[in-house]
Amino acid sequence: MAHAARGSLGRHPRSTRTERGRAPSAPTPTETDAATRPQASAIDGLEPVAGGLSSRPRRRWVSIAAAAGVVGLLGGIAIGVATTTGGVPREQIVAEAALDALPGWTASGSARVEQTPDGRRVVVVDLDAPADTSLREVWLLKADASGLVSIGFLDGSTGRFALPASVDLAQYPLVDVSAEPADGDPAHSGDSIVRGELHPDT
16 A cells, blocks of 8 residues: 555655655666555555445335336326326216107107216217107106296207206206297206106116
8 A cells, every 4th residue: 555655646756866866776576566565555445435336226116116106106107097087077877767658659768867077967868769850859857747947949859958057957957858849938848859868877
């Protein structure tokens, strides 16, 4: 280590003797070996600097672990979304009804109430009935038919109707589709094609 210290300072014993005016003697094998070792010894003897090469593997593993954690979290969120919603918000069916033909009609149908992700309710009606020239109006009736609410007209065999927030399905559980003349009268014609009671979907 004595040679290493002198080598790190950049001076050699022979240069000291030359400065005193004495001719240098021929280097012995031992002196030659010592002259070539100091720099290597000085480098080999250095302690690792904090935060240098010795700390890089640790930082690299920490970075890899952190990146893996982020990827795992994002993957978990994506899987959770795909599992619960299929990636797209969906309506939830809250009630359904089978619609049966009333006397004088050979028809059938179905109705369901869907609740959208933002809380709105939609009544979906499917009707299988012979085509004619009358209008098909959709109603919600009280159980004893003492009150009714019109929610719209069918255009074809299927329709979707926004349900007013003020309508309580517990008070208006019947879905009715009537044949209406084009006379401008808003009242029910009394000619019902199909009717059925909504039941909560379980």
